[in-house]
Amino acid sequence: MKIEPRQVEAFLRKPDPKIRGVVVYGNDDGLIAERALALARTVCEDLKDPFRVVDIAGDALKNDPARLADEFGAMSLMGGRRVIRVRPAGEETTTALENLVEAPAGDALIVVEGGNLTPRSGLRTLAETEACLAALPCYMDNEAALQGLVESAARAEGLAVEPDALDWIVERLGGDRGQSRSEIDKLLLYKAGDGSKTVTLDDALAVLGDTAAIGIDNVVAATFDGELVALDRALDRVFAEGGNAVQLVRALQRHADQLHLVSGHAAAGGNLEGAMFKARGLPRFGPVRQRFERHLRAWPLPRLGAALQVILEAEMQCKSTGLPDQTIARRLCQRLAQAGPGARARR
Template sequence: MDIKAGQSEAFVAGYVRKPDPALRVALIYGNDEGMIAERGRTLAQAVCPDLGDAFRAVELSGAQLKDDPARLGDEFQSLSLIGGRRVVRVRPAGDESVDAVQTVLDATAGDALIVLEAGNLPPSSRLRQLVAAAPAGAAIACFEDGERALEGLIEQVLGAAGLRADNDARDYLVDNLGSDRGLSRSELEKLALYKGIAKPDAPPAARIVTFDDAVAVIGDSAAIGLDDAIFAAFDGDPGGLDRALDRVFAEGVAPASAIRGLQRHADQLHRLAGAIEAGTRPDDAVARLRPPPHFSRRAALQRQARTWPSRRLADLVDLLLEAEMQCKTTGLPDEAILRRTALRIAQGARSLARAPARR
């Protein structure tokens, strides 16, 4: 079976509910190491809850199987001395394991589950092709989390603690959690621990994770880099923008997510500039923003609101919506679209700063 990335979570959940004895080999591959490890552990524990049980759980490497391909077939057919189905985990696995996996698929007896955790195997990989084509195999793709998958992970991890994120907190978490599933889960578990496990009789307010809770705990450096990039763009600082975007890409932030961050900032500035133009004091206008900005950014927000007229910010929202659509539909490199769009904002900010004060 060939399990696509979008189907992998449902496939694994279905196996956990009812392990299929016909499945002999599960190959988990992709570019998200954290998700690969999580999926592999979940499948293995569906067969053997205690992976430290020396009678029912075995760990091998691809290098060991290259030297002794028959070893995997022997482990597949071996019976536990204390009863129960066995699991064999192979980490890391690659094309060197093909002959060993073939012995398992050809075996006439045996009921162990073989879980292979690999890297980003190309479609030409012999191991990937072998397992995907086998009726007793499942090649499960795991790629970096998108927005929908992250929302599901947030709901799952916080829900297990009796908590849920409000809208502002959820948006912040989606934008600032990394793309690695394992790291994202770890950060969310820290957030749940910080908030405290909600008791069944806890009042509703005690169950809500707020924006302030999320900001206090989630310390992904990607968030810092993205925030720096956004403020550099609207401040008209191309050099600072370029350096911050380098950090953003190095941390694995999706360009479409960064563009949505620029959109939210433009919308926030539009509301702020409109309030100031209507006569509200700048510091009062900033204090009324929801979600509230970090104290270290308040002066910059006031400065940007004085630089950007509300009519120009309205045009900017349209520009950013167009950029997001280009990321989804044109096939052009997302990073190039983000850099070009952010640079246009920075150039616009410099032009406005040099222009005579607006009336």
Template sequence: MVAVKAADADGALARLDPRVAVVLLYGPDTGLVAERARRVARAAVTDPEDPFQLVKLDGDGIAGDPGRLADEAGTVAMFGGRRSVWVRPTSKNLAPAVEAVLAIPGSDALVVVEAGDLAKTSPLRAVCEKAPRALAIPCYADEGRNLSQVVDDALREAGLAIDRDTRTLLVESLGGDRLATRSELDKLVLYCHGRGSVGAADLEAVLSDVSGLQASVVTDAAFAGAVRQADEALRRLRLEGTSASGILSPLLGHATTLLPLALDVAAGSPPASAVDGWRGLHFKRKPLVTRHLALWTPDLLRRLVARIQDTVLATRRSADLADALTERLVVDIARTAAQRAGR
């Protein structure tokens, strides 16, 4: 039985036992799942560009034909050496296909499976955690030491220095998803190329859109009860051509992210402390989100999530009313927050 702890994931992958036939990578951070799967699948073969050594399969196809994965795993490489079979994500059950691979004695192929956030009761996760020739590795959003290490490695490789305060701001602005973090760090490195160091102004210039800040102006104003500011920001976005979905999606995402934090606040945690648990929140938004948590209770947020979802559905059914429905929702959110604030 090999269920690896999240903190030990990178070490386990770096010291992968050659007897391991299946590596399952799962968790809510799909970017980290994909990054690790790519690294492991490519490292298992001598030439990752050779399609006979590294075989990429679609998870849906494997679920529909479970025997295919075992056939690929049992195939001998044309010119010798180990083969790697990389299975991309699917919502369908891959447990039967993986069980068939583990039943092959002495298979020289490594099967790498990407999956989503699997519950402990998931058949696929259960199979891999119980099998001695499989590894089940969780992938959670970078935080704390892990995120700091990702940042430090990227800047060191680029030859860029960074002071402690700026580094703290950078780390606090990242971490929601590994691929998103890599993308933002790549932009920062490119922006600062040839300069030797990274400053706070560079973060302001490059990371200003990490959390979709343009649309979040409407979100932040509405949830804070600033009715006029929310309405003005909404009108500016419309003039710039932002669709109703481009406004409703951030509203829904913000409400659903606030809900667990609001539950923490209801249990006695100060709003500022609860906000610290939001990885990937842009540093400029922290004071605003802290204020949101002081105004929105879990019950209010649950009702709001349902209201936003209803509005999204209504805009899809009546596209000609999308702008009016979106404006009504934004104003209602802002008025509710304003009443809570006593304005």
């Protein structure tokens, strides 16, 4: 049986008692671990209980495929239902799971942490098609899922989240559920003692913000937007806080490289959305995504090629000429900003 997204929360709270084993899989290791843990705790809250909890490595079942069915039928010496955790698991556990399907009796719950299984995976197919098994997919959170994660965690602590703070937090979080949980928990711990019932943008910046990285991001945005006044302010702030000029130059290069890569894919016959999907490490949504798309429209391939050459020259100057790094980086940003269409449009 395949668990559909709308069924996940209810299934995690109370798994169908007819289900003998659940294969938890996907590309989000943190979410796999979180959901597998939640399932195991529906059977036994104390997962350190040696009488009711058994941990098996997936490769151990390759040479002993009958063990899973045996564990399913075994009774706890101290009473109570048992949970069998199989992790990490891959295709080598398929035969063991087939034996579980054929097992005559038992009441343990088998929780298999299967990793990123493809649609052709035998383990995944078995879990999706057998009535006594379940396949629970875990994929990286999208914007809506991250918003829900932040708001539900805050609500559990009696807190509300300001809209601008929510947008900024979601923009900073990645797709991995474990990392996202860690960052959210850190923020809520910070709020626990101040008596306020609202998470503000200042709170988020104080806990989750990397000041240097944010400052450099602002420089990159202003440079490629051609916002000369905003660029001067952003550069002043970065350097006043001890920002590294070479790091700034490399941030400009990364951004130009990403733009060039996506523009190149699109120019080769693909659409822009498809090109962004293929490229890795790009902003997924929100204001950062909108800014990236704006820069794609404003910087065609020839202009990006010229920009990359200028950036490379500036990095070499930082390393070899003995001139002040900050002066070289500032001059580079201003030169790029003045070359952008936004700056020319305001002349």
